[in-house]
Amino acid sequence: MSQNNFLDVIPYGDLGIVALESSRSIGAKVDRYISSWRTESENSEESIHFTSYKKDSYLIDTTCPRFGSGEAKGIINESIRGKDLYILLDVCNHSLTYKLCGQINHMSPDDHYADLKRIIAAASGKARRITVIMPFLYESRQHRRSARESLDCALALHELINMGVDTIITFDAHDPRVQNAIPLSTFETVQPTYQFIKAMLKNVPDIQMTPEKMMIISPDEGATSRAIYFAGVVGVNMGMFYKRRDYTKIVEGRNPIVAHEFLGADVEGKDVVVIDDMISSGESMIDVATELKRRKANRIFVASTFGLFTNGFEKFDKAYESGLIYRVMTTNLVYQPEELLSKEYYINVDMSKYIALLINTLNHDASISGLLDPSERIHKVLKKYGQIED
Structure with a gap:
């Protein structure tokens, strides 16, 4: 998708990307794509609508330090007032560790989800809009009840919406029908x-x-x-x-x-x-x-x-x-x-360019329907590699 499609569309708010520690690597790639596109854009920062539009980085400085007991807190180290905030996290990143009473613990999906809530809570309603990009949907394998058991995924979706999250974007949800838990909120599941x-x-x-x-x-x-x-x-x-x-x-x-x-x-x-x-x-x-x-x-x-x-x-x-x-x-x-x-x-x-396209499109309050249905792009790439005739 050409970024020129957004030339006449005013951003919803100043863009801010929070890549939690679990997603720092892909978050940096996403940030570089958007910075490059906007640097090449003809949008003028002299216009009040495009102030802070072109930046070297849109990443927000955040951290979730832990006490010796294993408890933690979320800290946002810069102003996010009025920003269109996109929070990216990987609940499956088991490589991260923390100390618990002197022992080394690997972070579980529960730990990553708790850190997400801490950052949302630290924002304290100051962001203009919050979008959570959670590629692997937390507890998505526990999407339905077959016995006397908890419905963890539905509970998590409710909790995020109640905390002020406007949009939840995930990839290839184990069962997309879980979005029925929040029918009045925006939930997108993207196929790669x-x-x-x-x-x-x-x-x-x-x-x-x-x-x-x-x-x-x-x-x-x-x-x-x-x-x-x-x-x-x-x-x-x-x-x-x-x-x-x-x-x-x-x-x-x-x-x-x-x-x-x-x-x-x-x-x-x-x-x-x-x-x-x-x-x-x-x-x-x-x-x-x-x-x-x-x-x-x-x-x-x-x-x-x-x-x-x-x-x-x-x-x-x-x-x-x-x-x-x-x-x-x-x-x-x-x-x-x-x-x-x-x-x-x-x-x-590599999905970083795709996520960057989603963020850049949503920040301009433009439709992402063309990104959610890639049929046209698939046919173009099949033609490019000689798989189908023109």
Whole structure:
């Protein structure tokens, strides 16, 4: 999207970006994109509407120091009065630590969410508008009640709105219906399909995105909508697995999977893309890849918005070495250890420019509908790489 679209649109307020410690890396990239675009803009700062429009950085200095007991407080070290504030955080960044009674604790999603609330509380209603960009939606896996249990995600959404948050933006929500918890508030869930397609075309020169050469695979019924969109916009077929579980047992908090049953056309000789919202332990992805190879699939690409790798990388290393998996793609929306970035089979999908576009567009109070539906951009990149004819 051209930034020239915003030349005649007055910003909603002075832009301020709060990248909490969990998102400092991607926050810095986002900041550089916006600063570069606005430096090249023809908007004149002589106009009262564009005062402080062009800056070297829009990052707000904040911190969440902790006491020896492990308790913390949020501090904003500069004025945010009247600013259009965008708070970016990664609740999955387990690399950060703090001391608790002399012991080292790794920060959990609960800790990151608490820090978000501390910064919102520190703003004390002085910001003109607050938008929270939380790529991995806090407690999104606890989105529905199947027993006498808490609905943590819905409670968190209510809490943020009640604290004065105007908009919540997340990526690839585990179940987007959770937005029904706050029907009168703005909640956007963004799909990174365009970035996945672009990364594949850029990093795999011999890829052929045609019905004869490729299929999109949903590893379970929950990911079907993602696979349908991916397959539909590229113009290839899709298939899906459903997990047959043993509901008489509970292992590590869930019913164990007995088998993966496949529904779809023949995958023999085709490259396949297995797409899902997250890689947690990775067991399900490995099982699906094994089933696809048994059906004589060619190269297997694993594409997941969030690469958590809760059990490490050993399984994926072995899967790559044995030829089971060809490439693994995840985004930088959550913490990526250096070990992952150095893997030969890993493709990093950078989302910083996309987030910068969202922030810059919203700050100008312009529509983001074109960003939420990337069909046109996908077709352009497919033409660019010769996948479809003009």
